[in-house]
Amino acid sequence: MNASMPSSKQVLENLSVPVFTVSTGLTVQVANRLARERFGWTRQAISQNAVSLLSEPELLCLEPLIRGMFGERTHEAGAAGFALSLLEGETASDAVAVTVLDSENKAATARRDALLAAAIEQSDELVLVADDRGAVRYVNPAYQKTIGQPRTQRIGRSWKEWPGYEVDPRRFDEIQAAMFSGEVWKGDIILNGAPGARVELKSTFSPVRDKKGGLTHFIGVMRDVSRESDLERQLNQVQKMQAIGTLAGGIAHDFNNILYSILGNTDLTLDDVPKDSPAYENLQEVMKAGRRATDLVSQILAFSKQNERERAPLQLQSMIKGALKFIRGSLPSTIEIRQNVDPRCGTILAQPSQIHQVIVNLCTNAYHAMRAQGGVLEVAVSEVVLDEGFVASHPGRKPGRYAKLVVRDTGHGMDAVTLDRVFEPYFSTKEREVGVGLGLATVYGIVSNHDGLIEVTSALARGTTVNVYFPLVEEKKAPPKQAPRASTSPDRRRRVLFVDDEAAIVRMACRVLERRGFEVLAFSDSLEAYESFAADPTGFDVVITDQTMPHLTGTQLAKKILELRPDMPVVLSTGFSEDLDEQTVKAFGIQQFVMKPIVPKELEKAIHEAIDSGEDDTSASEREG
Amino acid sequence: MRSILVVDDDPQLRRMIRITLERAGYAVDEAENGAVAMHKVRAQPPDLVITDIVMPHKEGIETIAELKRDHPKVKVIAISGGGRIEARQYLGVAAQIGADKTFGKPVERELLLAAVEELLGGREP
Known part of the structure; x- marks a missing residue:
């Protein structure tokens, strides 16, 4: 050996990773500096064979592994944070060299592992780990909460068992097949329990494989979406009911016309056929059916959402x-x-x-x-x-x-x-x-x-x-403070300017509105109405005008009124053949419109909405100002 | 012969009501909306107008109001298939405006004929 070369002992001692060897008796034989520092061993204790692997809690996990290596003569093995290799002794007995990986971050790793474990433990998602035979190895508390059985009782049992619930077994077969072919499975698992206890789990199952690609475990992560699904179903239900209500209200009128035609013509035909003929009898059946249909239409109308009355x-x-x-x-x-x-x-x-x-x-x-x-x-x-x-x-x-x-x-x-x-x-x-x-x-x-x-x-x-x-009807509280304005004073009756060229309609509107607590000034001439408004533009809370009138039309009148008082709520009443839709009407600065024929309830509603939207606009601009 | 004007935008209904009334011995004319009806009334006032409510161009309530203002002697029966809110919603308004009788569609023939007879003071020979 060249004297200038470092000895292997020196190399070992100064390695930047902790390394030590363990005898078949699980005592530490040799340990380099980092290993000694890491575990607090002394050279002396080591040389006296006084350091046992089992005395170090962090290394306890290596025991079965090392015993296994000696027993089965496995040359290499790994565990979290450790690499192990078997040293076969030619003269001496066998030993296992242990290299501590990532020693500086060991504590951090441990902390991270603890954190991850806590995350899984505290997760709202159900987590299940099973081995390749399908035996449950781990379930988290969320799983326990859903199943309602202590999780310790689940360990070792088949993952296909969901106590208290029935599950379509085909789901399990699908998942198991995916695991063995190394694929991730995503889908819903429905647990059917006691009536009303249905659990819907949005699930992902992933295989865990060893180095050779064999399945060792699989992990299921499942989210309980029962509540979301319930909400979705209820929302759908609400929307469906609203659609049916709207449809019913919309067709009832036409339907009555059609029924009238059927019934009326049948009745006429009854005159034309002999009373003792089969045709007469059959026509009477048509009459009966028509009357039943008539009843049904009024029931649908009663059901229809639009069917509102006085409360x-x-x-x-x-x-x-x-x-x-x-x-x-x-x-x-x-x-x-x-x-x-x-x-x-x-x-x-x-x-x-x-x-x-x-x-x-x-x-x-x-x-x-x-x-x-x-x-x-x-x-x-x-x-x-x-x-x-x-x-x-x-x-x-x-x-x-x-x-x-x-x-x-x-x-x-x-x-x-x-x-x-x-x-x-x-x-x-x-x-x-x-x-x-x-x-x-x-x-x-x-x-x-x-x-x-x-x-x-x-x-x-x-x-x-x-x-x-x-x-419940909440007790009326004082309305929120607003900039004082004549028209918003709660003590004063709302003043309505009503314009329609038809005197009878004017009279009716006056009666209806006065009965509902409004003070009404009504005109059958639009020019006179305008003059009255111009004389006292702040004296009114709302203007209701017919569209089709001699002199000024409703929109013309509205335009002139809004020039004098831009915030004036105006309600326009129009027949359905007139070319005015809600957008056009709004473009004139008119808040509301009511379809003719006017009925008191709709009129009152439109007035309130027009006044309210006028007040909203005002308060908004006051805030901005 | 007593004359009746039937006002409805549904041609099938107009025909059916016309035949019903003709068989009962009345002279019947038709109009498809309030505007046409008022035109015919001005030219030759009938004894009775039977009018629908929801119609294009001139709806029934306005028509009734105008009839009662300009031709107070003409009797009026309002019939309606229903409103935007409820089945009989317009009929109350029609009555307030001055309709002598009101019916929801479909009307039983006997009821309609009885009302017509009452308003016109019995059938003519």
């Missing part, structure tokens, strides 16, 4: 009494009625006959569900507070205080498929004679109209519960 403050608790009295007579004695009505429940704003219909329809459904067996019909009223989370799945609804109506039966209940469709018009599980399937659809329409919420839960053979929530 009054009322208390659910007082409505219950009347409604139950109404249906009690038709209930058999096998059905017991229980009332649980909190007399302190607050006031809602509603149309009494519609609320009556809601209660009666729900109770009738409950009765039908219990007709065969009998049971208990429970009707409850209470006051509740709905939070953001609760109303999130009901677009347009606000959190706050609600009156809650519960109608519960102990009847045959519904399965999930039926439950999904209960609000659809014409969806019915009853025989034709019992109903046409508009009962719950009507309830839904009414509840929606009242800005309420409805929920149905049901279980086969256990019964159905319907919860209906109506917003």
